[in-house]
Amino acid sequence: MAHGHKTPYQARMRAQIVLHAARGRPNARIARQTGLHLDTVRKWRGRFAEDGIPGLADRRRPGRPPSFTALQAAQVKALACQLPAETGAPLSRWSCPELAREAIAGGIAPSVSASTVRRWLDQDTLKPWQHRSWIFPSDPGFRIKAAHVLDLYARTWDDIPLGEGEYVISADEKTSIQARCRCHPTLAPGKARAMRVNHTYGRGGALAYLAAYDVHRARVFGRTEPRTGIDPFMALVTQVMSQEPYVSAKRVFWIVDNGSSHRGKKAADRLAAAFPNAVMVHTPVHASWLNQVEIYFSVVQRRVVSPNDFTDLDEVRDRLRAFEDRYNATAQPFQWKFTTSDLDDLLARLDRHAADHPEESSIALAA
Structure with missing residues (x-):
């Protein structure tokens, strides 16, 4: 770690602190030779003494508290799984900016960006801006x-x-x-x-x-x-x-x-x-x-x-x-x-679907 060309700089310096300490050098001398602060040398030398190699890694930080709750993210995902006409929006399909706008208008969140909505949708691979067409066979033969x-x-x-x-x-x-x-x-x-x-x-x-x-x-x-x-x-x-x-x-x-x-x-x-x-x-x-x-x-x-x-x-x-x-x-x-054989399997699946959704098959036959 101390001499690797691809080792990150922080990991290389921490490894050098450990090697200097292994040679019996005091913290003040290690700080002068590495150009680091005395407190930095003391911290990483102590962590290695307690935990070994894993102690040289950064500890998890709590970070900034989340701006949105899991409920808000779930509500936006549920909105994306609805047709825009069901919410009264004059759109044919959703986009991330439109979903963010609708979430704000619906009181889901006081403010949310399109990039945040896109990140939420990526978690469940939701792409409401895409569509695929389908048709039931209407030929009796x-x-x-x-x-x-x-x-x-x-x-x-x-x-x-x-x-x-x-x-x-x-x-x-x-x-x-x-x-x-x-x-x-x-x-x-x-x-x-x-x-x-x-x-x-x-x-x-x-x-x-x-x-x-x-x-x-x-x-x-x-x-x-x-x-x-x-x-x-x-x-x-x-x-x-x-x-x-x-x-x-x-x-x-x-x-x-x-x-x-x-x-x-x-x-x-x-x-x-x-x-x-x-x-x-x-x-x-x-x-x-x-x-x-x-x-x-x-x-x-x-x-x-x-x-x-x-x-x-x-x-x-x-x-x-x-x-x-x-x-x-x-x-x-x-x-x-x-x-x-594949044709028979396809028709069998369509028959099962028609039995479970008779309203769709009747619309297809009428068309």
Whole structure:
């Protein structure tokens, strides 16, 4: 302790006092050699004599008396666990400054700062300024439709494994990809500096990006269109189905959501009429998360579109096409782990929740 380079200064000086005392030196001489006050030497020499090494540590001090009681902290936490509307506050969610203001107005404390409120909330990991949305399945055929999709991901259809000449395509549209031309050039990242993108931009129009993702071969087929609709979607289908191995395939399953371009039985009949070996499979309503192409769209959003800095729509089209080639060169199938067993467990939990909270399930079904 007396000679350690990382020993705190106070601990090092106290250790030196002890070592000098061990050599039989009086307190006055130790004070002169260490540059400390005589009373300081006497105190730490006596503490070591009584308690040894632990005696060289600082003793606990009572400190300043607390400004707030445990009851006041608990009352603020309880306030944070209420919706602002329940207290009459014209807010959608709480923040620490608003909670401090409400605590003062409610007589919980005469004064309290936002930082104190934040420290109290951290003790129980309360974050009332965050929110998550949720929805109950409202599709009466949710289980059947979702099971069809999950079975196809597991290469099964009607409990029969898919053969070599059968493929699964996940398709959808990513709407309104804008071309935002920044008024100042984007600056490349540098040492201790992130990429800098000017906030002001000029609008260069928007387009729709349609993509079909072969689930098991990890291959993407995409095209850009001025807008979505039946004709653009059928153009995507034709683009895929006019090339091998899909032309001569026994069956090609097209997994789509319930968007207007491919909704209902009419869309399925339209697809079958154009390509007899194509089968349209719809995800349940409000269940686009079952469509694997949404994962690819999230990759496009992170790696291609954002931050959005394009001179015009032609640059957007060129980058999307180039990224498809780059992605297909190294892509691997997504590791989809949600199975029909997981689906049954999820629905069972929702049923139990609906039984315990019938008012929530009735509101969800009405919506």
